Amino acid sequence: MTLFKVLSYAKAFKRQAIWASICSVVNKLFDIAPEILIGIAIDVVIQKEDSFVARMGVVEPQHQLFLLGFLTLLIWFGESLFQFLYLKNWRELAQKIQHRFRVDSYRHIQNMDMAFFEEQPSGRLTAILNDDVNQLERFLNVGANDILQVLTSVLAVGAVFFVLSPKLALLAFTPIPLIIFGAFYFQRKAEPLYTKVRSTAGKLAAAINTNITGIATIKSFTKEQYEQQRISAISEDYVNANKAAIKVSSAFTPVIRMAILMGFLATFIIGGLDTLKGDLAVGAYGVLVFLTQRLLWPFRSLAITMDLYERGMASARRILNLLDQPITIRSSKEAKQISLSGDICFADIKFTYPGQHTAAVRDINVHIKAGQTVAFVGQTGSGKSTLIKLLMRYYHTDTGSLCVDNHLIDTIDLKYLRAQIGLVSQTTFLFNDSIYTNILYGNPSADESAVYQAAKQAEAHGFISALPQGYNTKVGEQGSKLSGGQIQRIALARALLKDPPIMVLDEATSAVDNETEAAIQKSLTNIGHGRTVIVIAHRLSTVVNADCIYVMDQGQIIESGDHQTLLNQNGRYQNLWAIQTGAMRS
Secondary structure (H helix, E strand, O other): OOOHHHHHOOOHHHHHHHHHHHHHHHHHHHHHHHHHHHHHHHHHHHHHHOOOOOHHHOHHHHHHHHHHHHHHHHHHHHHHHHHHHHHHHHHHHHHHHHHHHHHHHHHHHHHHOOHHHHHOOOHHHHHHHHHHHHHHHHHHHHHHHHHHHHHHHHHHHHHHHHHHOOOHHHHHHOHHHHHHHHHHHHHHHHHHHHHHHHHHHHHHHHHHHHHHHHHHHHHHEEEEEEHHHHHHHHHHHHHHHHHHHHHHHHEEEEEHHHHHHHHHHHHHHEEEEEOOOOOOOOOOHHHHHHHHHHHHHHHHHHHHHHHHHHHHHHHHHHHHHHOOOOOOOOOOOOOOOOOOOOOOEEEEEEEOOOOOOOOOOEEEEEEEEOOOEEEEEEEEOOOOHHHHHHHHHOOOOOEEEEEEOOHHHHHOOHHHHHEEEEEEEEOOOOOOOOOOHHOOOOOOOHHHHHHHHHHHOOOOHHHHOOOOHHOEEEEEHHHHHOOOHHHHHHHHHHHHHHOOOOEEEEOOOOOOOOHHHHHHHHHHHOOOEEEEEEEOOOOOOHHHOEEEEEEOOOOEEEEEOOOHHHHOOOOHHHHHHHHHHHHOOO
């Protein structure tokens, strides 16, 4: 059950949960006590020296009232104190539990396979980590306390009722089964509705997140009105989903009120008749009338509590479903934590993306020796980047073996493997921080001179130094304040600072100008010194100095050799070269 799974997160805070529960119970006992004192006060005024208090040793009516006033003061102080304590502890507990949920969910998301991210909108994941976790927190803030206090009211007030008048106790408690049945009935009705609410909220968050990220595209195509209408339609779906859920939860309150009225009227009329007949003391009658409200009126809050509960559980189910997503690519217990030299071997590799029927790559046999610079070229969709994804262990191969330094790749500790591969991709991500911090991300323990040296190797030091704030320049969200070429040079510097034995440049020069491309091409000799370099490129001018160039088409390697050898073959590579250099054959 979802609730039990949520409560299992509170095990780490067991002592605080118990203390918060005690505070809730004690607060409710103090809350009930004034009604009992009112009944006793009525008894004092009517019975005087024969009152209940007089039988306890305080004979004078005035002294009895002073005593009751003093007790009232203590009770109100106790109620206020324990209200403060339960509010503080429940809210702290809710914060701690929601913190654990958010951190666990984020940790799990980070470890998920890349295939998961290619299927999931980032806005949906953001909605789960923020909106759903916050919705769950709102229930934990007040819902647990409300439930405890209703139970305390039933037990404590019920005990007083059965002591004073068992007959009235039975009558007053008659509506409670109806109220509980109604709560479960409406809970079952509301559950799928609130699940739909949270799902629609995720779609809305995903759409807004996507549009904010792509605002430049929206503006360039003047699609502001179209996107506004699209977001409005999704928002309208969210409103309608909420409307259906609110309709069900709102119907609960009138049902509860009528059930409460039945219990109150039974006590009010039958108890009054018994008092008139002398079967029930006036003070006892006053206590029972007041306590009937204390017994039944808290059930009114069940409507609100059930609403919070269903919203919270709908959010919890989304969070728990996320946590239940399997992670297939992980390090085994026997995985090796080894330092790599960079020898890579693809043997009879075949791989098909999930949900696809055609293999992305097949019959791949490539041996890259440590320290070599090799390149993979070919048209878009030919399988070049897929090989890098397999090397990074974003996916498992279908068949064949992929070895690094003669170790099967899945026997190498995943973190050790990726820590020794420097990847600069075409879609580079920069954090909304300074240029210096973004480069330092490659190796947080590096000193300032190493950062500058990495920037110089990446041909980035010149343009960075020319900026008004130099290396302290903020790059903006996803590098929005920089050009595409500047972003890629910073990303290259970051990878170089990592100083990995294997460097992968996946279209890393696609967004740079010709002058910068030439400079980076010159620096490839330094970049490749003492490490294996794999270059994925469309622009063949960036790979002419590679030790070996592999030409790919439709997932297969159709040609291989160095630049001159491939030109002499007059095959696909020579044709691509002619097209790019303007010397296309007739």
